[in-house]
Amino acid sequence: MDFELSDEQREWQMKARKFAQEEIRPISLQRDAIEDPAKTWDWDIIRKGSKLGFRTMAVPKEWGGEGTGFVTQALVMAELAKADSAISKSFSQCWKWSHLIAQSCTEDQKRRFLKPFLDDDTFVLGKGISEYDAGSDNRLPPDDPRAGLKLRAERRGDEWILNGSKAYIANGNIGKLFFIDARTNPGVPLRQGITMFLVPRDTPGFRSGKVFNKSGWRFYQNGEMIFENARVPHANVVGEVNGATKKSGGGGGDTTGGDLFGDLELAANALGICDDACESALAHARATTPDGKALFEQQLVQLKLNRMHALTEALRSFVLRVAWEHDRRIHSPNPGLAMNFSTDVVQEVTELYMDLRSGAGGEMDAHADKLVRDSFIWSHLAGDTVQRLKVARRLGR
């Protein structure tokens, strides 16, 4: 066994730490406190991060990206999330789909889409799966063809005509390119009847709807996407017609996309929040002296700090092991388990942190409040019963 990081991994980690603490942290609470959900995004930080390689670091070297491995990506996500979880996710969201481009797109598609993505510091990516009436059904689809996403795509000559809408889509209102899952055969169960399309922002017939107003991850934008006879060339089909899940899931039937990356992404991001909570809690316990004695001297405070650190270090071990397995293309239920586990950890750790920060009647520390709200996002993304059942099915296979 070897727990040592390579020089390259260490270098990325340090670069991310510097950027996170110097650039992200100062704007974190400020962006979170903006009331209009459509105005929380900040292109300036995206541009700065992009110039340092944090937007494109998952693109393979042969295509002009940084070609980093999964361990490096996990380390960087955690460092960025330690300063702001939502801003970290805004960068890693681009890695998620650049993995997909590299893995599933034709040379022609890579040329048409990867190039502009690499050249433009404000080019961010998204993927549209969820719809108002189809959430869990896309993750764990029943056999009934009526279940799951409904956005329809019909072939007309060299084009596909898309009609319907998507909801809660990350970067939906600001992204320049989207992977859209649409029904190309509504008469069969979901997994046999959907196709993935590359849909650029300027596609005729496509427009953004409202930006969702979330309690946490406020920087990170989720939007509505509306398709009214939107015209997408056949050349933008990713993989085969009716083969979307095969492509995005690498045959694993994972319609949440991102293949290997998605589960690791949430677990690594959670780790960053936990690191922030642990460090802040310890600093607070040392610096606060109610009744003249440091908070840290109280047994109950020490027990809380112990629990926070134990959970965080357990999560770190799990995250890095999963990343290491990904780098070696070892397939197992571990990524899913780590993602589920990260939900429990990040919520318990941030709640303990909030507990330490409370005390004065009628006031709450804005940082603790934000971490707790951000962590609750994991409930529906990473730790809901469907996400746990999905991993359990894999265990039972």
Added chain:
Amino acid sequence: MFSLHLSPEQLEIRDTVRDFVGREIKPVALASARLEAFERPLLTVQLEAASRLGLRTLGLSEDAGGAGADALTCAIVTEELAAGDPDIAAVLGHTAGLARSLERATTPAQRERFLAPFARDDAFHLALADAEAARDGADWLLQGACAAVANAPLAKLFMVRTRAGTLLVPRGTAGVAVREQPGDWYHGSCGELAFSNCRVPAANLAGEVTKAATLLPALSLGIGRAAYEAALEYARLRVQGGKPIIEHQAIAAKLAGIALRLETARAAVWRAAWASDHPEAVADRSLPELPLESIAEAYAPEAMLAAAKDAAECFGAMGVMRDMPLHKYIRDARICLHSGEGSGAAKLNLAVAITG
């Protein structure tokens, strides 16, 4: 005799308040625009409507213009109000509980001066604070600041606990400054009181005034119940996996877990409230000699936060959206847990009681 029967009057009050909350409070308190806004100012129109219903003076005797409700009835009313709006529930709960205690701590002459105008005025609220008092001739002089005083910004009468007893200080008395608490990490209304050479005549000295024992846990109970009812309704409507999600074992078990916490919390709250109405039950060994309100306070807010989080999870992504009430239920439950007298303090109280 062990009985969990509510009296016909208690049942009637519960139904009346539930109906009022459903008609007058929920449609306003849970409107999307209000839920989305960062600031949610107190719903004063609805607060006054609840006052007119008699909920402000609930705990006063009928002679004093109230309904003569006991602590258990007050806890039931707080739960019902909090299921619609914890802010209204908190303001009324504090005032009604303090009024009940004030009636017992005052002389007939004091009741005439302070309780009679209180009973007549729907916008008359009460607050309880602590300060230092020094004798100055026939008067008392109050000094000192008191932070996080519930109802301070609204109250027309401050009840100030001192070593000498409780001094009744009408709003507007020279030497009292009120500052609204910044932020919004509290339910109802909250502020800081500062006394500086505040002169209070000796005639305003009353006996010991205490606040409602089970207010906080009853408040959290209402929040948890609102979250539960929302999740139950949604789980019957939302179809995923080929059937309403309530028919999936995982969701049904989650709802059962919420119900379990709700019923256990309510049992703890009711027991504490009933015990405060029946102190003889400790003497005759029916109840243990423990601070039962601390048990309710240590259990309910924590359990209700877990309940609200589970309820929100049933809504998927909608559970984190600000135009839906779930995020507010979670936040409201957190406020109960971390408002300074949350479960940590209650557990320590219990520890002290046990270890002596």
